[in-house]
Amino acid sequence: MREDLSVTALVTRVGEGDQEAWNEIVERYAPLVWSICRRYQLDRADIDDVGQSVWLLLVEHIGSLREAAALPGWLATTTRHECLRVLRAGRRRDHADLPPDEQMPDDPAAATIEQELIEAERNAAIRAALAELPDRCRELISMLISDPPSAYAEISAALGIAVGSIGPIRARCLDRLRQSPHLAGFLTDEAQDVEVKQVGR
Amino acid sequence: MSDRWDDDELVAALREAVRARQAVPPEFVQAGKSAFAWHNIDAELAQLTYDSSRDTLYEPSLRAEAASIRALTFTAPDLVIELEVSDDSLLGQIVPAQRGTVRVQLADGPETAVPADEIGCFAIRPIPSRPFRLYCQTAAGTEALTGWITL
Numbered sequence: 001m002r003e004d005l006s007v008t009a010l011v012t013r014v015g016e017g018d019q020e021a022w023n024e025i026v027e028r029y030a031p032l033v034w035s036i037c038r039r040y041q042l043d044r045a046d047i048d049d050v051g052q053s054v055w056l057l058l059v060e061h062i063g064s065l066r067e068a069a070a071l072p073g074w075l076a077t078t079t080r081h082e083c084l085r086v087l088r089a090g091r092r093r094d095h096a097d098l099p100p101d102e103q104m105p106d107d108p109a110a111a112t113i114e115q116e117l118i119e120a121e122r123n124a125a126i127r128a129a130l131a132e133l134p135d136r137c138r139e140l141i142s143m144l145i146s147d148p149p150s151a152y153a154e155i156s157a158a159l160g161i162a163v164g165s166i167g168p169i170r171a172r173c174l175d176r177l178r179q180s181p182h183l184a185g186f187l188t189d190e191a192q193d194v195e196v197k198q199v200g201r
Numbered sequence: 202m203s204d205r206w207d208d209d210e211l212v213a214a215l216r217e218a219v220r221a222r223q224a225v226p227p228e229f230v231q232a233g234k235s236a237f238a239w240h241n242i243d244a245e246l247a248q249l250t251y252d253s254s255r256d257t258l259y260e261p262s263l264r265a266e267a268a269s270i271r272a273l274t275f276t277a278p279d280l281v282i283e284l285e286v287s288d289d290s291l292l293g294q295i296v297p298a299q300r301g302t303v304r305v306q307l308a309d310g311p312e313t314a315v316p317a318d319e320i321g322c323f324a325i326r327p328i329p330s331r332p333f334r335l336y337c338q339t340a341a342g343t344e345a346l347t348g349w350i351t352l
Contacts, residue, residue, distance in 0.1 A: 019237055026233035033233075034225045049351070051229055053332050055236035056308055056349040060246075085254065085351065123218035130215065145216040174208050177215075 005128060005182075011068035026055065028128065029072060032120035033079045039108050039116060040083040046090070050082040057082075072124075076117040122186050129180035137173035144170065239308065247275035247282055247337075247345040271352065275335075277345035282337060286352055291328050293335070295321035301339035308332045308349070328352055 013021035033054055037047040057078055139159060143150040156163045251274035271286040281296040295301055298321040304314045305325055317323040335347045
């Protein structure tokens, strides 16, 4: 049987001291933490500082999250707070002579962070679904989405399938991806709108 | 379903999902995984019950003048740890006042220890520049561990 890789299952396993489940959570959501730091235009040293604080805080608080599904939102909020902390500390160092209100860093609108959260959750779901596809499908899709995309002739040579079969196989693999439980609720424009309303409050 | 993503939209979404992951440096992800070494610490956890900087975070216009001195309070069942950040040091007091030892644990490094005097006062110099936590042991045998602190 496949392991249950839902956030809820991962959080439960982390509570039991499972390093693998913790690693999976970090793999899945490091891009969220990273992209929010980039929104605040932090330099690399500050991003590392924020990252370390966020993951340490998560280690400490993961057992007391009321609902495991709230984890991505908790990470986004905590990352934002930590970014502001780092920026404030930096401004105080650099502009100690300015009045305190001018030392306050710019804060990208909360809506921008919510948007990062929505995109990061969708991306994480898509990667989780992709990881569970059969190897052949994953290889084909990897070549199709590479930058620049591989030509059909290259794909044909690399994977040993006829050029004429690539289109139908691509369609089958994408269909399979759509059926992944990870993507339930993510694949329609309607689902997107609903999500914005819920998260945006 | 007409509004379901078509193949091209799905491929575009896949490309974006993979790109977003590849933009993150491997060391950044690895550091996150390593943080798990700090789970499951046995000592009584002292919860952060007051942080002057969080006040200023939420109400910058009201409390901005207090931003230069940061004060933190950690509360454990049997004792309270008060901290104040000064220019070059971190001053603290164990309440109720008593002798003890305060160990400074860095997330990624060695540990140092400072004594707390008979009224529970201790000083940490220099101020740690990376996340750290304090592990207090009083002469009477009470122990408390703070959450992670970043200054």
